[in-house]
Amino acid sequence: xxxxxxxxxxxxxxxTLKVKWTLELKGIPYENIEEDRFNMSVQIFQYNxxxxxxxxxxxDGKPLCESTIIVEYIDQIWPENPxxxxxxxxRALARFWIKYADxxxxxxxxxxxxxxxxxxxxxxxxxxxHLRVVEDRCFNDHEKKFFGGDTINIVDIAFGxxxxxxxxxxxxxxxxxxxxxxxxxFHLWYNNFKNVPIIxxxxxxxxxxxxxxxxxxxxxxxxx
Amino acid sequence: xxxSQEEVTLLGVVGSPFLxxxxxxxxxxxxxxxxxxxxxxxxxxxxxxYNPVHKMIPVLxxxxxxISESLVIVEYIDDTWKQNxILxxxxxxRALARFWAQFMDxKCVVAAAKFVLKVDEKEKEKATEELYEAxxxxxxxxxxxxxxxxxxxxxxxxxxxxxxLLQEVAQIQLFTSEKFPKLFKWSKDFYNHPVVKEIMPSKxxxxxxxxxxxxxxxxxxxx
Numbered sequence: 001x002x003x004x005x006x007x008x009x010x011x012x013x014x015x016t017l018k019v020k021w022t023l024e025l026k027g028i029p030y031e032n033i034e035e036d037r038f039n040m041s042v043q044i045f046q047y048n049x050x051x052x053x054x055x056x057x058x059x060d061g062k063p064l065c066e067s068t069i070i071v072e073y074i075d076q077i078w079p080e081n082p083x084x085x086x087x088x089x090x091r092a093l094a095r096f097w098i099k100y101a102d103x104x105x106x107x108x109x110x111x112x113x114x115x116x117x118x119x120x121x122x123x124x125x126x127x128x129x130h131l132r133v134v135e136d137r138c139f140n141d142h143e144k145k146f147f148g149g150d151t152i153n154i155v156d157i158a159f160g161x162x163x164x165x166x167x168x169x170x171x172x173x174x175x176x177x178x179x180x181x182x183x184x185x186f187h188l189w190y191n192n193f194k195n196v197p198i199i200x201x202x203x204x205x206x207x208x209x210x211x212x213x214x215x216x217x218x219x220x221x222x223x224x
Numbered sequence: 225x226x227x228s229q230e231e232v233t234l235l236g237v238v239g240s241p242f243l244x245x246x247x248x249x250x251x252x253x254x255x256x257x258x259x260x261x262x263x264x265x266x267x268x269x270x271x272x273x274y275n276p277v278h279k280m281i282p283v284l285x286x287x288x289x290x291i292s293e294s295l296v297i298v299e300y301i302d303d304t305w306k307q308n309x310i311l312x313x314x315x316x317x318r319a320l321a322r323f324w325a326q327f328m329d330x331k332c333v334v335a336a337a338k339f340v341l342k343v344d345e346k347e348k349e350k351a352t353e354e355l356y357e358a359x360x361x362x363x364x365x366x367x368x369x370x371x372x373x374x375x376x377x378x379x380x381x382x383x384x385x386x387x388x389l390l391q392e393v394a395q396i397q398l399f400t401s402e403k404f405p406k407l408f409k410w411s412k413d414f415y416n417h418p419v420v421k422e423i424m425p426s427k428x429x430x431x432x433x434x435x436x437x438x439x440x441x442x443x444x445x446x447x
Contacts, residue, residue, distance in 0.1 A: 050327060050361055064319050066326060073319040088303035089289050095296045100277070133277055 005030035008044060008056040010037050011204055012212050014105065014161035015067040016055040021157050022071045024198050026078050038219070068098055071154060083154040094155050097138070097147070101158035104130045108162065111169055112213060115221050124177060127166065131183050134159070139185035145192055152196055160193045168209045232257035233285040235271055237264055238425050239433020241333070241386035242294035243282040247423045248382050249298045253305045264436045265443075295325055298382060311379045312372075321372075324365060325383035331358040333386055340396060341438060359404055366406045369413055381414055388415035394430050 007023065007030050009016030023030050035044060035054050047056045047063040056063055057070045059077070064070050075084045085091045107130065111123035138147065147155035163186075166177050180187040193199060234250070234257050236243035250257055262271050262281050274283045274290035283290050284297045286304070291297050302310040312318050335358050338351035362384070365371070372378025387407070390396045392415040401408035414420055425433070 050331070059316075062316055064316075064323070066323060069319050069322050069326065072322070073315055076315045076318070088300055089286070089291070091303065092291045092296050092300040095299065096291070096293055099293060099296070137277065 004058075004060055006033055006058040007031070008033045008035050008041075008047070008054050008058070010035050010054045012037070012209060013054065014165050015102075017161040017164065017202075017204065018067045018157050019055045019057065019070050019074075020202055021161070021199060022074050022083060022154070024202050025083065025152075025157075026074065026081050028074070028078055068102060068158075071157070075154070083148075083157065085153065094147075094153070097134075097155045098158040100130070100133070101155070101162050104162045108165055108169065111173070113217065113220060114173075120173065120175070124175060127177055128182070131178065131186060135183045135186045139189070146189070152193060152199070156189075156193055160190070160199065163190050164194070164203060168206065168213060171206065172210050172213050230287055231285075233260060234258070235260045235262050235268075235274065235283040235285070236281045237262055237433060237436070239389075239430045240281060241389050242280075244385050244389065244423050244425075245294045245382050246282045246284060246297050246301070248377075248385065248420055249301045249310055251419045251423060252308050252310065252377070253301060254307065255301070255305060264440045295329065295383060298379065302379075309378075310382065321379045324362075324371065324380040327358075327361070328380070328383040328386075332362070332384070336386055336390060336398060339398065340390065340394075340434065341441070355398065356403070359399060359407060363404045363407050366410055370410065377414065377417055377419070381410075384410075384414070385420070387411050388420070389424070389430065391415075393424055393427055394434075395427070 005023070005028060007016075007019060009019065009032065011034060020032075033041075035041060037054075040052075040054070044054060044056065045052055047058070048054075048065040051065060053065075055067055055070060056065050057073070058064075059073075064073055072084060075082060085094050104127065107123055107126035111120065111127065114120040114123050144150075146152045147159070152160075163178060169175070170177050178187055178190065194203060232250070232255060234243075234246060236246070236259065238261060260268075260270065262268050264281075267279055271281065271283065272279055274285060275281075275292040278292060280292065282294055282297060283292045284300070285291075286300075291300050298310060311321055332355070335351060335355035339348065339355050342348045342351050368374045370377050371380035371384070387398065388411045390398055391408075391411045399408065415424065
């Protein structure tokens with residue numbers, strides 16, 4: 001049965017990354033359509049009139065928006081190598097933590113667009129608050145290498161996409177955020193996560209991201 | 225296999241639309257539970273224990289295992305107890321239902337809260353604009369009597385309970401029937417649905433909740 005999967009995404013976005021990693025981990029063939037964040041195609045506004053943003057998955061002509069909804073849909077349609085837990089309680093916990101990971105984006109954006117050191121410090125503290133919660137609550141099972149156990153699951157992907165962005169900000173702004181001393185388990189987890197072959201192959205290039213961040217800061221703040 | 229013999233506890237504050245979402249889901253499935261009323265300005269040890277991350281109600285505790293976030297809880301209920309399904313079984317329809325429920329939380333609830341809690345005329349005007357922009361999408365989406373269909377209520381209806389809570393119970397007119405005819409009718413129909421009507425708080429209870437909410441928000445702003 002031939003099915004057609006298209007992903008309208010933005011290479012720089014953690015939300016697009018979440019969907020990409022999901023498709024790649026499941027070995028689902030898809031057409032990747034790059035959208036320019038500052039000049040999106042008309043289709044984006046047609047498919048997503050409410051949020052007007054990527055990622056958007058189009059499966060056999062049917063569009064779906066919002067990364068969390070997209071990844072859960074993918075997991076249902078292609079159940080091999082499940083990324084969501086089978087057990088309903090574990091699944092509820094996964095949904096909780098995915099939302100928590102997604103919620104980190106506002107503090108991360110604040111940092112990305114901070115125009116002075118006061119804003120920067122405030123944003124970093126907000127990110128630290130989130131990292132502290134995860135560090136304290138999510139790594140109590142010492143048998144587990146990943147949120148998914150021996151292999152990664154959707155929660156790993158959700159946090160991984162955010163942490164990748166954080167590492168770009170660390171380099172760009174020359175600040176330390178996911179410090180080993182402060183967040184030893186989280187730090188270790190990310191080192192393991194980013195080295196998982198399919199994750200590694202699909203990590204956006206750090207230098208390319210740095211260049212884009214600089215460009216968008218200049219564009220949005222009128223300075224670098 | 226889950227049965228009504230198992231222990232289900234629900235922590236909440238009467239008047240909270242998030243709590244009422246969960247109660248509707250439990251009632252639809254005929255699940256018996258123990259209800260514990262909490263206090264937003266003096267949170268119980270139990271609440272802090274079961275939801276240490278957000279310290280917010282509702283929290284469902286099923287056989288000692290806590291779940292928080294109202295939509296996560298409703299999905300859990302649907303996953304665990306199979307009678308009277310709340311989400312569609314078709315994966316695409318399911319995804320759409322999740323999208324609209326999420327939209328409720330991302331855009332509508334926030335706008336409605338601003339509308340209700342703002343005193344300043346200018347801010348109220350802005351909040352109204354925001355709310356109407358969000359509601360326009362809902363109005364267009366509504367094809368039958370309910371979001372889930374002609375005779376059944378589902379995930380999106382449940383997520384939208386804050387609308388009849390405000391329109392029907394509090395009688396705070398978010399919108400008129402001229403502006404949003406379908407939503408206006410939906411609000412009345414949903415409010416009058418037997419399962420929903422039993423759950424709805426009284427006007428007084430709702431105002432007590434609003435007051436407590438405003439207080440705790442003011443306290444947060446100070447800190």
